[in-house]
Amino acid sequence: MTGIVNKTEMLPIKDSSDVVFVRQRVRVWTTQLKFSLVEQTKVVTAASELGRNTLEHGGGGELEISEVVDGIRKGLRLKFSDKGPGIPDIKLALSDGYTSKQGMGLGLGGSKRLMNEFEIESTPGQGTTITVTRWK
Amino acid sequence: MANVLDVVRRNQESLLQEWLEGIKGGIRRRDLIDDRELKSQAAEVLTMICDAPGEAALDNLNSPPWQPLKDLLASLSTTRAVQGFTPSETAMFILSLKGPIFGLALKLHKNDVDLLFSEITAVDDFIDKLALHTTDSYIHGRDQVIVRQQEEMLELSTPVVTLWDGIVALPLIGTLDSARTQIVMESLLQAIVQTNSRFAIIDITGVPTVDTLVAQHLLKTITAARLMGAECIISGIRPQIAQTIVHLGINLEDVITKAKLSDAFRLALERSGRSVTRNSKSNGPVLSGAREQ
Numbered sequence: 001m002t003g004i005v006n007k008t009e010m011l012p013i014k015d016s017s018d019v020v021f022v023r024q025r026v027r028v029w030t031t032q033l034k035f036s037l038v039e040q041t042k043v044v045t046a047a048s049e050l051g052r053n054t055l056e057h058g059g060g061g062e063l064e065i066s067e068v069v070d071g072i073r074k075g076l077r078l079k080f081s082d083k084g085p086g087i088p089d090i091k092l093a094l095s096d097g098y099t100s101k102q103g104m105g106l107g108l109g110g111s112k113r114l115m116n117e118f119e120i121e122s123t124p125g126q127g128t129t130i131t132v133t134r135w136k
Numbered sequence: 137m138a139n140v141l142d143v144v145r146r147n148q149e150s151l152l153q154e155w156l157e158g159i160k161g162g163i164r165r166r167d168l169i170d171d172r173e174l175k176s177q178a179a180e181v182l183t184m185i186c187d188a189p190g191e192a193a194l195d196n197l198n199s200p201p202w203q204p205l206k207d208l209l210a211s212l213s214t215t216r217a218v219q220g221f222t223p224s225e226t227a228m229f230i231l232s233l234k235g236p237i238f239g240l241a242l243k244l245h246k247n248d249v250d251l252l253f254s255e256i257t258a259v260d261d262f263i264d265k266l267a268l269h270t271t272d273s274y275i276h277g278r279d280q281v282i283v284r285q286q287e288e289m290l291e292l293s294t295p296v297v298t299l300w301d302g303i304v305a306l307p308l309i310g311t312l313d314s315a316r317t318q319i320v321m322e323s324l325l326q327a328i329v330q331t332n333s334r335f336a337i338i339d340i341t342g343v344p345t346v347d348t349l350v351a352q353h354l355l356k357t358i359t360a361a362r363l364m365g366a367e368c369i370i371s372g373i374r375p376q377i378a379q380t381i382v383h384l385g386i387n388l389e390d391v392i393t394k395a396k397l398s399d400a401f402r403l404a405l406e407r408s409g410r411s412v413t414r415n416s417k418s419n420g421p422v423l424s425g426a427r428e429q
Contacts, residue, residue, distance in 0.1 A: 020311050023345055041345070041376035042383065048347040049384075096385050104348045110384030 001119060001131060003068035003075065011063045013054045013080070022051040022063055029065055029076055035136060043076060043134045046114040049107035050080045050130055056101060058082025058128055068133065075116070075135040086124040094120075140255050141194070143240050145186045152182055154236035159229060168219050177212060181230075184208055194262040197269070209266060210273035217277030226274045227267045234263050294320045296327035303335045303404045304328060305397065309342030317353045324357060328366045335404040336361050339397045341372030351386045358391055367407070369393070371400035 009029075011022055026047040030040040047063075054061045061082030068077045087093045094112065099105035112118040117133040144151060156178055184205040193199065197206070209230070216226045237259050245252035294316070299305050306324050310316075328336055338357070343350065358368040371394040373381075381388065394400040405412060 027344075038376040038379050041380050044345050045347045045380045045384065048345050048349075052347075052349060104352050104386065106348045106385045110348060110386075113383045113385070114380065 003070035008066040046111040058084030083127040158232040213273035214277035305337040
């Protein structure tokens with residue numbers, strides 16, 4: 001993860017209305033950074049997927065939104081962290097169509113494709129942190 | 137400790153006047169409440185305080201004698217929340233009672249500072265608790281407003297409209313990943329049965345984000361509609377949504393999708409053996425007549 005962090009905002013993810021609020025705030029941030037409409041939609045959708053994962057698989061957590069600068073390019077970084085059960089097999093979790101619950105099994109892999117940078121840190125029993133960045 | 141209360145009882149009229157003047161000087165909202173109503177509310181609150189039975193102690197607001205006063209304040213605050221007062225304006229209504237009562241206490245115990253101090257502390261504490269109680273009730277009133285609005289939105293947000301014989305449309309607006317989806321799905325299936333429809337158009341122009349959960353809900357609805365013999369068409373897929381769906385890897389190949397509701401409607405008409413034709417190139421007699429004038 002490269003870049004200097006400019007400013008940040010913390011949001012709790014405790015219930016499904018928080019996921020709606022996460023989408024709204026991420027949309028505001030992408031608008032401020034003057035992302036194009038397509039990019040905005042991609043980032044907001046990824047935030048929605050990862051936010052819901054934090055809620056459903058991690059049992060709730062928080063999101064740190066930050067604006068990052070790397071040389072002349074700017075970007076938006078989203079860090080989702082929870083203290084849930086963790087992901088035992090990250091490779092399996094990332095593969096399309098695999099789901100540990102009732103979903104479509106596309107959220108994690110799809111978010112990776114929607115963003116430019118994607119990083120998972122997970123320790124079973126201690127929690128998961130997913131950091132994604134989209135550059136302009 | 138009941139000394140101040142006694143004095144308050146004796147000076148009820150003048151105290152009410154002072155209190156009202158204090159409210160008018162500070163936080164009155166002429167646009168939301170008129171003089172007469174404000175006066176009758178203040179008088180009612182003051183009477184409740186004065187009429188409290190002898191055993192009512194200022195330091196225990198939770199004791200039964202104060203219950204009528206608390207109920208009155210609660211209903212006042214709830215009304216104010218609905219009327220559009222701010223929480224601080226609502227709390228100030230009670231807090232501005234402090235000044236006049238302190239004035240009375242000062243006259244009563246001019247020569248005994250210790251007693252004056254303890255009386256004022258007790259009254260101060262009592263009124264603070266009343267103000268907190270109004271704030272709590274105010275927020276409770278707001279919560280009820282929000283809950284009611286949520287319920288209204290749930291009902292409003294699922295109108296199934298009949299476009300033609302056998303063709304229904306469901307324009308979706310807003311977030312889809314809550315309790316709404318279930319209601320949306322049920323009302324669509326219900327409408328399909330009631331109208332004997334063979335085609336159902338789900339328009340997602342008003343859905344800001346289509347993620348995997350939304351897609352899954354849509355697919356489930358489509359499958360259910362199919363089981364009932366109706367074909368579903370999804371319309372209103374904007375360019376950015378299309379790209380996002382591709383990147384997410386959602387497979388909508390088995391579903392008929394259209395960019396615009398009009399395209400979906402045309403397709404449904406075609407499939408049901410109908411077509412839209414234009415009979416004349418002119419705009420009709422009314423408009424051409426208007427042009428001649």
